[in-house]
Every structure is written in structure tokens, then in C-alpha cells.
Amino acid sequence: MLSGLATWIESVIEKIGYLGVALLVGLENVIPIIPSEIVQPYAGFVAQRDNNSVVLMIVVATIGSVLGSLVMYGIAAWIGPVRLRAFIVRYGKFVGVSEHELTRAEEWFDRNAVVSVLIGRCVPLIRAVVSIPAGFRKMKLIPYIICTFIGSLLWNIFLIGAGAMLGDNWESVTKYMSAIQYVVVAAIFVVVVRFVWTHLQRRKGNKTTS
Numbered sequence: 001m002l003s004g005l006a007t008w009i010e011s012v013i014e015k016i017g018y019l020g021v022a023l024l025v026g027l028e029n030v031i032p033i034i035p036s037e038i039v040q041p042y043a044g045f046v047a048q049r050d051n052n053s054v055v056l057m058i059v060v061a062t063i064g065s066v067l068g069s070l071v072m073y074g075i076a077a078w079i080g081p082v083r084l085r086a087f088i089v090r091y092g093k094f095v096g097v098s099e100h101e102l103t104r105a106e107e108w109f110d111r112n113a114v115v116s117v118l119i120g121r122c123v124p125l126i127r128a129v130v131s132i133p134a135g136f137r138k139m140k141l142i143p144y145i146i147c148t149f150i151g152s153l154l155w156n157i158f159l160i161g162a163g164a165m166l167g168d169n170w171e172s173v174t175k176y177m178s179a180i181q182y183v184v185v186a187a188i189f190v191v192v193v194r195f196v197w198t199h200l201q202r203r204k205g206n207k208t209t210s
Helices: 002-030 036-049 054-095 099-120 131-136 141-169 172-209
Strands: none
Touching: 002 036, 002 054, 036 054, 036 141, 036 172, 054 099, 054 131, 054 141, 099 131, 099 141, 141 172
């Protein structure tokens, strides 16, 4: 499936160039199965091969990233904190999240919204979903757009620049990015396990005291 997806991505970029890159990067923010570790490096390779502007490729990719992230932000903002809280109150016990834990998470994000979005846009996997908590908390739109733009710009400079420098060997970027993604997945796994363990210990303590 990944091979077929890669072929399609390459075809889109070859046929419509800058616009194709902007569209693909925008879709990547809405449909995470579209891998940026293929889109951006190949865009850099095409720009270098055809003597096109690598800088312009980075700019259009960043614009596409911001527009795509605004779609997810808008959906999450439409759902809003009230609906989310109602969902957690009703179904949170089935996913191991209490209303109190939701409140703590919301307070943490409100305190660290700018840093979370800015850094999150530079981290594989996380960058695809960081728009959701920002939307749920209805982070102010201008700071959100600025942080998303800066984080996405850094991400695109790295990947598109690498693709341009590596030329015919642009696919090497995907190998390094896959390794980084494994590290991120492992870190997420550790955080989730720790959360579940802490949650179970807290419930056990509450039962003991009662």
C-alpha cells in the first residue's frame, strides 16, 4: 500500500508541481496516512532536478500545512470543550479518562499552548494531531497560525532541503525519518503506560481509603 501511495504522491508532484505539493501537504494534515517523509523530500528532489526554486517549494508546502491544519483546528473547535467534556463524563470510564484528568490536561495545554503547537509541528506523528487540542481549547487563532507556520516552516526546510541536497538518493530521508518515528512511538507508548499505571494506582488508593 505504501508503495502505491508513494507512486501516487510522486505522480501528483510531477504533474502539478508547486500546487501539488501544497495540496498534498494540506491533505497530510487532515489524512495522516499521507507521509510527509515522502512528499517533502520528493518535492525537494523535483525542485533540484528541474532547476525550480527550492525556496518556493518550501513556502508553498508551509502554506499548505497551515491551511490543512486549520481544517483540523476548525473541526475540533466546532466540537468544542463542552461537547468533549460531555463525552468524557459519559464515556470516559471506558477509555480510562476522568473528568478531573480532562480538566488537568486542559489547564496544562492552556498554559503551554504556544510551545506545544510550535514544537509539536516539528515532531513526527505529533505534528498531525496537535491541531486537535488547540481547536478543542479554542486557542487564539493568530498565535495558532503563527506557531503552526513557524513549526511547519522548520519541518519543510529540513525535509525539502534534504531531498534537494540528496538528489537521486532522496529516499534515504524516509529511512532516517522512520527511525525517528519509532523513537516517537516508543516515547508515546511509555507515556501511555505511565498514565494507565498512575490511573490504576490512584483508583486503587481511592478504593482503599473508602
